[in-house]
Amino acid sequence: MAKSMPKKKPAEPIIRVRDVTVQFGATKVLDSLDLDVQRGEILGFVGPSGAGKSVLTRTIIGLVPKISGSIEVFGVDLDKANARERRSVERRWGILFQQGALFSSLTVRQNIQFPVREYLKLSQRLLDEITIAKLAMVGLRPEVADRMPSELSGGMIKRVALARALALDPELVFLDEPTSGLDPIGAGEFDELVRTLQRTLGLTVFMVTHDLDSLHTACDRIAVLGDGKIIAAGSMDEMKASRHPWLRQYFHGKRARAVAGA
Numbered sequence: 001m002a003k004s005m006p007k008k009k010p011a012e013p014i015i016r017v018r019d020v021t022v023q024f025g026a027t028k029v030l031d032s033l034d035l036d037v038q039r040g041e042i043l044g045f046v047g048p049s050g051a052g053k054s055v056l057t058r059t060i061i062g063l064v065p066k067i068s069g070s071i072e073v074f075g076v077d078l079d080k081a082n083a084r085e086r087r088s089v090e091r092r093w094g095i096l097f098q099q100g101a102l103f104s105s106l107t108v109r110q111n112i113q114f115p116v117r118e119y120l121k122l123s124q125r126l127l128d129e130i131t132i133a134k135l136a137m138v139g140l141r142p143e144v145a146d147r148m149p150s151e152l153s154g155g156m157i158k159r160v161a162l163a164r165a166l167a168l169d170p171e172l173v174f175l176d177e178p179t180s181g182l183d184p185i186g187a188g189e190f191d192e193l194v195r196t197l198q199r200t201l202g203l204t205v206f207m208v209t210h211d212l213d214s215l216h217t218a219c220d221r222i223a224v225l226g227d228g229k230i231i232a233a234g235s236m237d238e239m240k241a242s243r244h245p246w247l248r249q250y251f252h253g254k255r256a257r258a259v260a261g262a
């Protein structure tokens with residue numbers, strides 16, 4: 001009897017955005033937008049400045065109200081979820097925001113422990129152990145725990161912010177322009193770190209970025225936002241093959257040629 005072929009695991013959306021419209025006054029920023037983010041992938045989310053990348057991120061996590069559409073995260077429709085269900089979904093994601101990455105008046109230790117204290121009641125000893133483990137995970141030494149954010153380099157701030165985003169062992173991480181402000185070497189190292197963490201922890205990563213290097217080295221798939229919708233989604237090769245004017249400019253422009261070494 002012929003052996004049956006192993007079944008390919010079906011794609012499983014961790015984030016499912018359907019028909020989402022977000023408007024500020026008379027301005028529609030997102031217009032009936034659909035997007036899926038699959039379990040285990042690093043999705044790079046790009047688009048022109050002001051297109052609404054941060055707005056979509058903030059809408060998914062519930063900080064910006066939508067006027068229509070639905071969003072499911074981990075299969076839970078957040079509009080229909082009660083407070084307890086919402087909290088249990090929120091506990092499964094970590095966020096690294098573009099601005100104000102760390103609380104400036106708190107030490108590194110307090111920053112990392114902040115989300116843990118919000119959701120769990122743990123002894124100080126355990127909290128300190130988690131802090132040191134998360135610092136190690138992002139390549140920082142334990143001594144960093146007692147520094148203030150003002151005593152850290154830009155790259156270290158991003159790493160601590162990532163450690164904080166990982167504090168609750170999330171399955172899903174939102175990164176809003178994580179490499180902005182870093183020099184190319186620091187940015188490259190950060191991309192490597194995200195890639196390693198995604199592989200070792202099985203993370204799903206939703207990464208807003210302008211950084212072509214990140215798209216090349218860190219992302220499995222790219223989604224492009226334009227005119228309030230996803231105008232393209234796929235691999236880097238598919239993006240490069242697109243005839244859409246913005247994609248052509250972005251993926252074949254001077255900067256893109258420099259990244260590709262052409």
Ligand SMILES: Nc1ncnc2c1ncn2[C@@H]1O[C@H](COP(=O)(O)OP(=O)(O)OP(=O)(O)O)[C@@H](O)[C@H]1O
Pocket residue numbers: 024029047048049050051052053054055056
């Ligand atoms: N709370 C708000 N009230 C009014 N308008 C807003 C609000 N938040 C965002 N916008 C507008 O929505 C649009 C999209 O902003 P957003 O920050 O999402 O763009 P972006 O694609 O992330 O841009 P960038 O790449 O420059 O960070 C902008 O025109 C912005 O001014």
